[in-house]
Amino acid sequence: MRLIGILVIVGGWLIAISGLFxxxxxxxxxxxxxxxxxxxxxxxxxxxxxxxxxxxxxxK
Amino acid sequence: xNSLKTRTLMLLAVLGLAATFSFAALLRAEGTAxxxxxxxxxxxxxxxxxxxxxxxxxxxxTGTVRDVTVSDSAKGLTLADLVNQAGQNKIAINxxxxxxxxxxxxxxxxxxxxxxxxxxxxxxxxxxxxxxFMVYGLGLFAYYVCGFAIQMGGCAPIANLGGVYPLxxxxxxxxxxxxxxxFGTKGFFLHGATYDVGIMVxxxxxxxxxxxxxxxxxxxxxxxxxxxxxxxSTIGLGALxxxxxxxxxxxxxxxxxxxxxxxxGHGYCDFAGSGVVHAVGGIxxxxxxxxxxxxxxxxxxxxxxxxxxGHNIVLVLAGCFILAFGWFGFNPGSTLGASxxxxxxxxxxxxxxxxxxxxxxxxxxxYMWIRYGKPDASMAGNGLLAGLxxxxxxxxxxxxxxxxxxxxxxxxxxxxxxxxxxxVPKIDDPVGAISVHGVNGLWGVLxxxxxxxxxxxxxxxxxxxAGSVKGLFYGDAGxxxxxxxxxxxxxxxxxxxxxxxxxxxxVVVGQRCNPKAELAGLxxxxxxxxxxxxxxxxxxxxTIYASSGSSMALKD
Numbered sequence: 001m002r003l004i005g006i007l008v009i010v011g012g013w014l015i016a017i018s019g020l021f022x023x024x025x026x027x028x029x030x031x032x033x034x035x036x037x038x039x040x041x042x043x044x045x046x047x048x049x050x051x052x053x054x055x056x057x058x059x060k
Numbered sequence: 061x062n063s064l065k066t067r068t069l070m071l072l073a074v075l076g077l078a079a080t081f082s083f084a085a086l087l088r089a090e091g092t093a094x095x096x097x098x099x100x101x102x103x104x105x106x107x108x109x110x111x112x113x114x115x116x117x118x119x120x121x122t123g124t125v126r127d128v129t130v131s132d133s134a135k136g137l138t139l140a141d142l143v144n145q146a147g148q149n150k151i152a153i154n155x156x157x158x159x160x161x162x163x164x165x166x167x168x169x170x171x172x173x174x175x176x177x178x179x180x181x182x183x184x185x186x187x188x189x190x191x192x193f194m195v196y197g198l199g200l201f202a203y204y205v206c207g208f209a210i211q212m213g214g215c216a217p218i219a220n221l222g223g224v225y226p227l228x229x230x231x232x233x234x235x236x237x238x239x240x241x242x243f244g245t246k247g248f249f250l251h252g253a254t255y256d257v258g259i260m261v262x263x264x265x266x267x268x269x270x271x272x273x274x275x276x277x278x279x280x281x282x283x284x285x286x287x288x289x290x291x292x293s294t295i296g297l298g299a300l301x302x303x304x305x306x307x308x309x310x311x312x313x314x315x316x317x318x319x320x321x322x323x324x325g326h327g328y329c330d331f332a333g334s335g336v337v338h339a340v341g342g343i344x345x346x347x348x349x350x351x352x353x354x355x356x357x358x359x360x361x362x363x364x365x366x367x368x369x370g371h372n373i374v375l376v377l378a379g380c381f382i383l384a385f386g387w388f389g390f391n392p393g394s395t396l397g398a399s400x401x402x403x404x405x406x407x408x409x410x411x412x413x414x415x416x417x418x419x420x421x422x423x424x425x426x427y428m429w430i431r432y433g434k435p436d437a438s439m440a441g442n443g444l445l446a447g448l449x450x451x452x453x454x455x456x457x458x459x460x461x462x463x464x465x466x467x468x469x470x471x472x473x474x475x476x477x478x479x480x481x482x483x484v485p486k487i488d489d490p491v492g493a494i495s496v497h498g499v500n501g502l503w504g505v506l507x508x509x510x511x512x513x514x515x516x517x518x519x520x521x522x523x524x525x526a527g528s529v530k531g532l533f534y535g536d537a538g539x540x541x542x543x544x545x546x547x548x549x550x551x552x553x554x555x556x557x558x559x560x561x562x563x564x565x566x567v568v569v570g571q572r573c574n575p576k577a578e579l580a581g582l583x584x585x586x587x588x589x590x591x592x593x594x595x596x597x598x599x600x601x602x603t604i605y606a607s608s609g610s611s612m613a614l615k616d
Contacts (some may be wrong), residue, residue, distance in 0.1 A: 002563070006556050013552020016545055020322050021236055021424050026537040029324075033544035040551040044346070049485045049557070056486070058359035 005048030012040030068076045096138045122392045151258075154220045154397030156404075158261050161393025165268040168386030169196055169275060174379030175445075176279040177533045179370035179438060179491040183581020185284045185591035191278040191290055197293055199274040202298035203267050206248055211303035212230050212266060213244020216313045219519065220397030221261055226253035230312050240314040240319045243307050265393065266306070269337050272390075273302045276341030279491035280349045284356075284578050287586045293348060296561045298417030302340055305554050311335045315549060318542045319525040325539025327523040328546040329512070331409075332394035334453030334504025339550045342498020342556040346487065349564050352571045355465065356578055365482040368490065373437050380441040387448045391455040401519035412455045413448065416467030420447015423471025431475075439475055442492050446474035446500040453504040456514035470500045502547050507531075509540030 016036025021027040100104050106121040127143050130137055173192035180188050214230025215225045228242045228476060247254040274294050281290070308315040309330050319327035330336050359365055370376060391413045392406040424443020428436040447467030451458075454466060477495035481487045487494065514530035522529050530536035565571060577585035584590060 006559065009552055009556050009559075010309045013548050013556075016548030019541075020324075020545070021320075024323075026324070026541050029541045030537065030544060032359065033541060033548055036548045037544065037551060040548060040555070044551065044555060049350055049487065052353060053486060054351075056359070057356060058355050058361060058363070 001051040002048060005043050005051060008043030008047050009040050012036045012038070012043055015039055094139060096135070096592045099137045099139065099142070102137070104609065126504070129591060135401075138193045144161050150239065150399045151220075151222045153399040154446040155257075155261050155405070156388070157398040158221065158265050158393060158396050158405075161389035162261075162265040162268050164389025165265075165384045165393065166196075167392070170266075170270060171382030171386055172272075172275045172279070173380045174375045174382065175441065176275075176282060176377060176379075176491050178372040178375030178377075179279070180282045181368065182371040182592055182595065183583060185371070186587045186589060187287065187582035188278065188282045189591065190287070190575050190587055191282070191285070192275055193374075195274040195278060195294055196271055196293065197409050199271045200267055200296045202295045203270050203303070203605070204250065204263075206272060207299050207303040208250070208263055208266060209245060209247035209303075210243045211270075211306035212236070212262060212299065212311045213246040214241065214307075215244065217395060217519070218258070218262065220395070220399075220401055220403065221258040224258040224262055226256055227259060227262075230307075239317070240262065241266055241307070241312050241317060241476040242314070243304060244311050249276050262396070265396070269333055269390075270298055270302050270306070272333075273337050273341040273344075274298055276338070276493050276497045277345045277348055279493035280345035280489040282351055283582065284352055284572055286570060287582075289532060289565050289569045292565050292569055293562055293571075297344055297558070301344065301554065301561060304557070305550065306336050307382065308410075315542075316523045317527065317548055319523050319538075323538060324542035324545070325509075325536050325540070326521075326525040326527075328542050329457065329508050329522065329529050329539070330389045330453045330505060330546070331456035331508075332452045332541075334449060334451075334501045335546055335550055337501075338449045338452060338497040338545075339505065340499030340554055342494050342501050343550055343555045344562075345489070346494045346498055347555055348562045348571070349489055349494065351559070351566050352484065355490070355574060358488045359486055363486060365486070370438060370490075376438055376441050380444050380571060384444060384448060387413050387417065390448075390542070391452055395455065395518070402517045406588035408460070409455045411460055411465035412458060415460055415463045416447040416451030416455075417444050418468070419452070419464045419467035420444050420474075421469035423447070423468045424475055424609055425471075427472050427475045439478070439492075442474050442478070442496050443471035445496045445518050449497055450504040451499040452501075454508045454511055456518070457508055457516050457531075459513050462507075462511035462513065466504070466511065470503055473500060493604045502550065505546050505550075506540075507544035510527075512536075514538060 013036060016033040019032030023029060102125050104121065104124040104126040111121050114318050125137065128137060128141060130141055169192065173189055176192060177185050177188045187310045210270060212227055214227060216225050216227045217348065227246050229245045231243050231245055232239045232241050246258065250259070272295050277297065278290065307313040309328055310316065315328035317327055318324040355368065356369060388410055392409045395403045395406055396405055397403045421440050421444035424446065425435050425440045428439045449472045450466050450470035451463050455463070458466070474492065474495045477499040478492050481489055481494055489495065508529070508531060509531055512529040512531035512534065514528040514534050520526060530539060532540045547560065562571065573582060573586060
């Protein structure tokens with residue numbers, strides 16, 4: 001699960017970077033970058049943190 | 061009659077000719093360059109004998125031509141001597157400025173130590189102070205060995221510091237036809253040609269910045285971080301993770317070249333490090349806090365958070381003042397000089413810093429007062445720090461009004477972020493470091509892309525792109541995109557790297573101390589001594605009396 005989380009996080013970053021190559025429009029690049037950031041945050045707070053929340057010390 | 065007329069005309073012609081020659085001579089005199097000969101007539105207004113006898117209480121005779129270094133005493137003072145002296149004066153001013161501001165930033169370590177220690181419980185005070193104390197040594201060592209080379213090994217030239225020309229090798233890969241600078245390769249151990257006066261100044265200044273990053277993590281992981289794991293984790297941050305992003309943003313790496321390579325404004329712009337220093341620290345703090353998990357007692361079985369108050373608000377607010385003082389080194393010092401290349405903007409940068417800190421604390425104070433009915437002291441302090449963190453990246457590019465707005469938003473943002481991390485992802489952050497440095501570091505990076513007003517001019521260009529940095533509100537959407545790419549990199553690449561490194565530390569060393577030690581307080585089990593040996597300490601399970609030679613040494 002942790003590796004999946006890392007993959008999602010890095011994937012979000014790559015999405016943001018990809019905007020540099022697929023278009024010259026700054027507006028579209030900004031939207032792609034925001035999408036990439038959203039994926040990254042999802043990976044951190046939902047996927048990766050979800051793994052640790054399941055095993056949280058206060059649930060034991 | 062004719063002869064009189066002729067004589068008059070001749071006289072007029074002679075006078076006219078004389079006037080013409082005089083005017084030409086005057087013009088020539090004004091346009092003539094100084095020569096070494098002209099300098100020989102300049103002498104000091106008092107002899108050394110006179111000064112020896114009377115002194116110079118009015119500073120009339122100190123700092124004269126006598127103080128200009130003459131390269132050849134046989135020739136006397138030459139123009140070359142004057143020009144060299146002017147160049148050395150400029151670099152000397154910049155060296156002194158950068159060093160003194162670096163010393164201020166170093167002193168921020170004391171501020172961080174006080175803030176973090178004040179915000180945790182008394183039973184962990186020694187442990188927290190010792191983490192803050194040792195980040196200095198551990199981080200410095202790691203940065204000296206390889207961090208500086210990775211970050212700044214290819215950053216030359218830096219005109220304000222005399223060029224630092226030996227730092228001239230950046231490892232670059234070409235992808236999709238564009239060069240991507242990844243890391244520097246000159247300056248390991250500061251040996252060889254990097255034993256250079258300008259590079260020493262740059263090293264000191266960059267080192268204290270890196271140390272700020274490493275000390276952020278100790279706050280979010282306080283009260284449960286095993287000391288040995290902290291040491292290893294800090295070395296990795298100072299040796300690799302921080303320098304890598306530092307290179308991409310400040311060392312001629314790929315983020316700084318987004319303007320040159322992709323036409324995105326002036327590339328990623330981060331004047332003094334909201335992203336490089338604070339967001340890297342805050343994001344790493346988030347990764348480590350996630351791995352370590354929350355303190356025992358922070359969350360109830362149903363997941364609701366408990367407030368665990370700090371033990372000394374005096375330390376917290378005194379620390380905040382020290383940090384605010386040190387920030388006058390952090391931001392204005394990032395010009396790397398006070399003379400030339402637009403460095404006179406240091407006054408504006410200092411005022412922006414002051415304003416954002418002020419409005420940040422004001423925003424947080426008001427938010428807490430309105431929401432909870434009381435002006436919370438620790439959150440007012442965190443608001444001040446949040447404003448300062450947020451203005452760090454834009455401080456060199458925005459006007460005072462924008463600085464005040466950025467700080468105000470930061471002050472409110474930090475309160476919202478603290479509540480968010482407690483309630484939604486349930487990441488325990490005893491001092492609010494993730495909210496102060498991570499969230500507001502990212503806000504600072506974004507704010508450059510919004511508020512940069514295009515009025516700054518640091519030598520006519522920034523990151524190799526001519527002209528001044530402009531944000532979206534001043535007509536450059538490309539700059540905003542560059543900043544968004546920077547944020548994505550911080551959250552994607554730097555978080556992933558920090559997480560992987562600290563995961564490895566967790567597997568090899570173990571990040572979290574044992575529960576018994578945590579409940580009793582880490583001072584005795586981890587450090588072998590109490591911070592307050594004569595005080596009565598409250599622990600979760602029982603009350604113990606701390607005293608020297610205590611028999612309460614805890615076993616696993």
